Amino acid sequence: MRRLLALFLALFLSISTDSALALHTVEKRSAVAALASPGLLVMDQGEKRVLAENKPDSLRIPASVLKLLTAVVAIQNLGADTRFTTSVMKMAKEDEILIRGSKDPFLTTSRAIADKYGHKNLLSLLNKGNPNNLKRIKIFYEGLYPKDVYNLSVAMKNKRVKAKFIEVSSGQADEIGKDEIASITSAPLSKMIEHLTLWSDNLVADRLADAAARKAGNSTTGSGLTSTYKDVLAGLGIASEGLKVRDGSGLSKKNQVSARMVVELLMAIRKDSKFTSIYEGLPIAGETGTLVKRFEKTPDAIGNVRAKTGWVSNSVTLAGYVKSGEKEYAFAILADGIIPSLKYRNRARAAMDKLLEVVVKGDH
The missing domain is CATH 3.50.80 (D-tyrosyl-trna(Tyr) Deacylase; Chain: A;)
Structure with a gap:
């Protein structure tokens, strides 16, 4: 009996320690200088458990991660089967x-x-x-x-x-x-969305935002775009206080989004089949689209991350899904305090890749 109890305790402590270590490692990775204290949130979609976070409600410059919002707004307002x-x-x-x-x-x-x-x-x-x-x-x-x-x-x-x-x-x-x-x-709008997310097409993104705003009866600039996006997020049950949208592509440095908004949107995407084209179009780590040359030094993440990339000036961003065993996490990393040079942007990207590899390898 004592041997059985000892074995049970040893197994329990081992699992607890590994899990805590994994969580600690993810948060440690999010705190590296290369990311300059980003807005960050990693969530277990099934359990809605936070794996790691750092200022998830702070408003950040999303760069092309904004295209995820644009895709949802376009599908919601125009319909995935719409043709022009x-x-x-x-x-x-x-x-x-x-x-x-x-x-x-x-x-x-x-x-x-x-x-x-x-x-x-x-x-x-x-x-x-x-x-x-x-x-x-x-x-x-x-x-x-x-x-x-x-x-x-x-x-x-x-x-x-x-x-x-x-x-x-x-x-x-x-x-x-x-x-x-x-x-x-x-082609149907769904195919445009797949193209948009895979290749980060700025022109298509801005045009879809324009079309969605016009469909909603709003102006296509400034407050009209913001109202269009806010209304769609509200319809999905996502709080959007502070959200600012100046274009559909994410090129404007005046766009403002929080990591929590993005992660909650990502979870909503996975719950509704009409948004399938967004998920299907997302680049796969080391394999397709704008992620084809990423994660070269983090091989365990290759094939296990689907995400939208982004950068503009001092902002480097990444948001999407990461698999670890049977689980899939939704994540957003919005690092908008980066020194605006290629060297520092690449350091930020490498830090993001490593953080996600830790999630892939972790025992959560």
């Missing part, structure tokens, strides 16, 4: 063309980008509206982003076509447009 259509139409005169768009976030005038990422080629569509290759044309348009119009104008110059671009309202387009010549329809 752009048409070219005849007008009364042969040298006049009407383009009617729906502000497709995935439009491009680059064949290479269209072929590689599945974007729709606006230039190819326009060419169908000018079958006789006229060298002087007027292009009336509505529902295009200014960047798309600019890219088209450059493409026309490269083709030695003198094109005059004239923006019209939707009502005017109804009056001047005749028969549709051709149209293109985008």
Whole structure:
């Protein structure tokens, strides 16, 4: 009996010590100078137990981690199956063309980008509206982003076509447009989200934020974006006091988010199948997307971390999911006190990679 009791105590103490050591090691890793006291939270999703934290409610510059919020807001407001259509139409005169768009976030005038990422080629569509290759044309348009119009104008110059671009309202387009010549329809929003999270596409992120705000009836800058994001988070039961959103991409240093907001959002993503494209699109440590060259010195983490990267100026960030055995943790590391140089940003990234490897290897 004594031997059995001794064995039980030895086993209990061993497990307790290992678990405490693992927790201590994670928190120790979060306190390294390279991370400059980040906003940090690591949570067991199943038990909702905090594994490690450091100022999780402090507001930080999220950089491209903000794209996680943008993805959720876009799906919530627009729908994962939403597609965008752009048409070219005849007008009364042969040298006049009407383009009617729906502000497709995935439009491009680059064949290479269209072929590689599945974007729709606006230039190819326009060419169908000018079958006789006229060298002087007027292009009336509505529902295009200014960047798309600019890219088209450059493409026309490269083709030695003198094109005059004239923006019209939707009502005017109804009056001047005749028969549709051709149209293109985008991939579903869910595919855009996968692309967004895998490659951290800033243009697509800003356009999705714009579309989500317009759908909500809000302005597409400043307080309008913030209100749009806050409303979606509130609908998911996530407190967002202090949240500031100035763009959808995370490029603005005026964006403000806490690690807790991000982690609670990550847990909400895993609970609802409509957000599957966000999880599926996240880069995998050492294998895909923006994480393909990360974790080289922390091999145990390779394949066990799915996360969104980010950096802007003095902020280096990472947020997503890390697996340890049968468990999956949601985490956010927002280090916005980094000296703005490549050397210090790389040190911060290495520290994050090591911290997550500790989570992977720990006995929690």
